[in-house]
């Protein structure tokens with residue numbers, strides 16, 4: 001039985017059409033039969049939620065046609081109905097929905113948001129999390145335009161929903177910010193909501209950083225670039241850099257599917273600053289053994 005947990009996450013499936021270069025779930029899609037079967041576990045767990053401050057659900061991607069492809073609309077709605085009742089009872093504070101918003105139109109996500117709202121979940125109880133990346137995420141023609149358009153449209157149609165944006169703080173992002181090819185300050189003004197920077201990690205593929213870096217060049221942080229980026233954040237008063245990599249969107253408890261294990265596995269937050277309970281060796285600079293957090297502390301005190 002769940003009780004007084006901060007955030008419970010349900011990773012409902014891994015299917016996603018976006019194929020970001022750095023995606024740790026890429027090509028790990030489950031069969032429709034597996035997803036359908038897993039919903040029985042998700043629904044049972046959801047029924048036991050008590051006093052959770054937030055419950056999140058994510059993919060893969062939920063709203064790029066996967067529900068149709070996997071033929072799980074009935075199961076998805078049944079799952080939502082359980083969560084709706086939990087919100088109305090006061091046993092869930094906020095419903096957090098993660099979507100990449102990289103699709104040509106928002107019909108599907110609007111349909112399910114409307115479903116939640118029409119069934120008694122107020123907009124103020126919903127948080128939408130999406131992500132931004134200056135390289136590796138918007139790899140289809142017009143996809144960044146879709147994303148920006150969809151963000152603006154949802155904010156206009158559902159103004160009382162809270163919107164949150166996750167960045168993986170890659171070396172590419174540091175470089176582009178520092179050389180001016182990406183205007184972070186302008187982006188933050190446009191976004192006008194909360195953001196979070198995550199530290200790059202290798203994920204479930206159990207690659208070393210060096211192996212992973214070959215598949216996604218510029219992903220892991222280079223020390224000098226990162227230090228300059230921290231100074232940039234500090235000098236422009238963009239954020240308290242001691243908060244970098246601390247506010248993760250990881251669940252205190254995460255239920256996720258894993259075909260290798262045949263069904264749903266549950267991950268608890270095991271290591272501080274490790275979003276998925278993986279070992280810390282998956283993290284850190286690609287070109288130095290120095291501790292990133294020591295560097296952050298030092299720059300904050302300068």
Ligand code: SF4
Nearest residue numbers: 016019020023060100
């Ligand atoms: S949008 Fe998310 S799930 Fe889809 S490929 Fe990118 S990182 Fe993976």
